[in-house]
Amino acid sequence: xxxxxxxxxxxxxxxxxxxxxxxxARTGKWDALGANVGLEVSSLVLRAVTFVHDTISEAxxxxxxLVDVEAENEVLKKxxxxxxxxxxxxxxxxxxLQRMRRLLHFKNPASWQxxxxxxxxxxxxxxxxxxxxxxxxxFNNGAKVATPLITxxxxxxxxxxxxxxxxxxxxxxxPGSSIAVFTSENRVPAIVQGAGINEYLNVSFVKQxxxxxxxxxxxxxxxxxxxxxxxxxxxxxSVEHGADAMLKIKAEPLVSFENVEEVLLLQNPYEEILPQGxxxxxxxxxxxxxxxxxTLEVPEPQPEMDLSNTLEQIDLLNQDILTxxxxxxxxxxxxxxxxxxxxxxxxxxxxxxVPNITGLSLVLHAIALPLPTKIxxxxx
Amino acid sequence: xxxxxxLWWFSFTFIAxxxxxxxxxxxxLIPGFIVLLQERSIKQFLWVTGIFLILQEGMGTMAFGxxxxxxxSAVALFILGKWLFxxxxxxxxxxxxxxxxxxxxxxxxxxANLQDLYINESRxxxxxxxxxxxxxxxxxxxxxxxxxxxxxxxx
Numbered sequence: 288x289x290x291x292x293x294x295x296x297x298x299x300x301x302x303x304x305x306x307x308x309x310x311x312a313r314t315g316k317w318d319a320l321g322a323n324v325g326l327e328v329s330s331l332v333l334r335a336v337t338f339v340h341d342t343i344s345e346a347x348x349x350x351x352x353l354v355d356v357e358a359e360n361e362v363l364k365k366x367x368x369x370x371x372x373x374x375x376x377x378x379x380x381x382x383x384l385q386r387m388r389r390l391l392h393f394k395n396p397a398s399w400q401x402x403x404x405x406x407x408x409x410x411x412x413x414x415x416x417x418x419x420x421x422x423x424x425x426f427n428n429g430a431k432v433a434t435p436l437i438t439x440x441x442x443x444x445x446x447x448x449x450x451x452x453x454x455x456x457x458x459x460x461x462p463g464s465s466i467a468v469f470t471s472e473n474r475v476p477a478i479v480q481g482a483g484i485n486e487y488l489n490v491s492f493v494k495q496x497x498x499x500x501x502x503x504x505x506x507x508x509x510x511x512x513x514x515x516x517x518x519x520x521x522x523x524x525s526v527e528h529g530a531d532a533m534l535k536i537k538a539e540p541l542v543s544f545e546n547v548e549e550v551l552l553l554q555n556p557y558e559e560i561l562p563q564g565x566x567x568x569x570x571x572x573x574x575x576x577x578x579x580x581x582t583l584e585v586p587e588p589q590p591e592m593d594l595s596n597t598l599e600q601i602d603l604l605n606q607d608i609l610t611x612x613x614x615x616x617x618x619x620x621x622x623x624x625x626x627x628x629x630x631x632x633x634x635x636x637x638x639x640x641v642p643n644i645t646g647l648s649l650v651l652h653a654i655a656l657p658l659p660t661k662i663x664x665x666x667x
Numbered sequence: 668x669x670x671x672x673x674l675w676w677f678s679f680t681f682i683a684x685x686x687x688x689x690x691x692x693x694x695x696l697i698p699g700f701i702v703l704l705q706e707r708s709i710k711q712f713l714w715v716t717g718i719f720l721i722l723q724e725g726m727g728t729m730a731f732g733x734x735x736x737x738x739x740s741a742v743a744l745f746i747l748g749k750w751l752f753x754x755x756x757x758x759x760x761x762x763x764x765x766x767x768x769x770x771x772x773x774x775x776x777x778x779a780n781l782q783d784l785y786i787n788e789s790r791x792x793x794x795x796x797x798x799x800x801x802x803x804x805x806x807x808x809x810x811x812x813x814x815x816x817x818x819x820x821x822x
Contacts (some may be wrong), residue, residue, distance in 0.1 A: 321721060354750040410692065413694030414724065416692070417785075421688075450725070642674070
């Protein structure tokens with residue numbers, strides 16, 4: 288092959304690549320093919336490997352490695368007795384809570400059903416550079432894009448990419464993950480953003496004149512309808528006064544990600560009224576910075592959706608959530624929730640769409656819902 | 668012995684995906700891709716490359732493009748290296764591994780910027796070093812186990 292032909296071939300291939308890249312950026316068809324075929328085929332391999340691994344480790348643990356089983360049995364019996372006591376205690380508290388709700392005419396929040404899933408792998412593949420894990424459920428059985436993942440310790444992340452029966456979830460430690468939270472004791476709203484694995488989480492948008500204590504638990508606020516209210520996210524480890532008007536807060540995740548083997552997928556009861564394609568990943572350019580006097584270009588509404596009706600429903604649900612108790616039972620966030628817990632600034636923003644820079648950026652990054660019109664943002 | 672060839676590629680892909688689930692950030696399919704290039708069977712190349720591309724694109728979290736561009740750069744570097752080296756030699760594979768890892772680093776940084784993704788560049792550098800170190804070793808094993816089958820393919 289002559290040099291001239293080779294150059295022509297390379298240029299042709301490059302143009303072809305650009306064409307396919309642009310086509311995929313507009314339609315997402317290649318990505319969908321990859322998720323539906325590539326991810327599924329890979330998961331077949333992982334399922335087979337997991338099955339063999341489980342069989343061998345089960346045989347080893349059950350029939351061969353029986354050291355300390357008797358001592359462990361005694362400890363477990365004692366733990367069961369303690370847990371029975373706790374259940375009895377919390378059962379009474381739960382009944383009391385139900386009675387109080389009825390008395391106060393609180394609506395019960397829509398329940399988030401949970402589905403269990405197995406973790407297959409971490410950062411599978413050479414093309415995976417986000418903090419992610421592969422789970423054994425896909426969009427056909429409970430792991431649609433944006434479905435939250437939890438463990439008994441707290442929040443893990445959200446589904447980022449879903450095949451029919453396998454999905455990839457983005458961990459909350461990824462820098463592209465942003466979550467709207469409250470502090471559990473002082474009810475201070477904030478955004479938690481990942482900073483990478485083995486790094487503390489960044490807690491942003493906390494004004495200097497509020498109180499946040501070291502050791503406080505951060506819980507999901509639920510204002511974005513993407514997470515149920517009250518899931519523990521992290522524990523505050525440091526609070527410093529920054530150069531700007533905000534506190535510099537670091538938090539540690541409650542979940543030990545290296546040891547996660549199973550997760551629960553929470554099924555969003557608001558899914559039908561939420562616009563489709565709610566982004567899970569917050570791109571770098573939009574991180575908490577909205578320039579003054581800049582018109583935000585936001586996607587046009589989907590033609591098949593009645594957005595006016597949808598936004599009304601979201602507004603109503605927001606108000607429900609803002610005034611409803613925590614749905615995660617046994618969580619500290621259940622206590623003492625009433626209308627006063629919601630900062631007036633945020634409540635106003637939800638109810639009247641007042642262009643407030645702090646609240647707006649909080650909501651844009653936490654909710655990440657495509658709004659139906661252009662929004663003029665200005666600092667006054 | 669087509670069945671033997673298909674079985675070999677099936678086993679290779681199975682093992683590569685399993686290894687990828689244990690070692691993050693390393694492409695275990697690329698040594699097989701180099702073997703494909705060395706064998707010069709167009710039909711086999713198209714089939715297996717298509718499968719590799721769909722698998723890697725599906726397993727990854729980046730949008731389409733980076734894997735295809737990297738595999739394309741592997742072809743370009745292979746053709747370029749063929750003028751200067753004997754393609755079956757270990758020296759060629761060593762240099763190709765280093766060049767491919769450097770190309771991969773550049774492609775991923777470019778695509779992370781294009782797609783507005785955060786990317787930990789020091790970790791990406793580590794992954795590229797692992798890739799460069801592991802590739803000759805994996806190619807050697809793949810090439811060794813294909814000796815009998817390669818003859819059949821070439822005939």
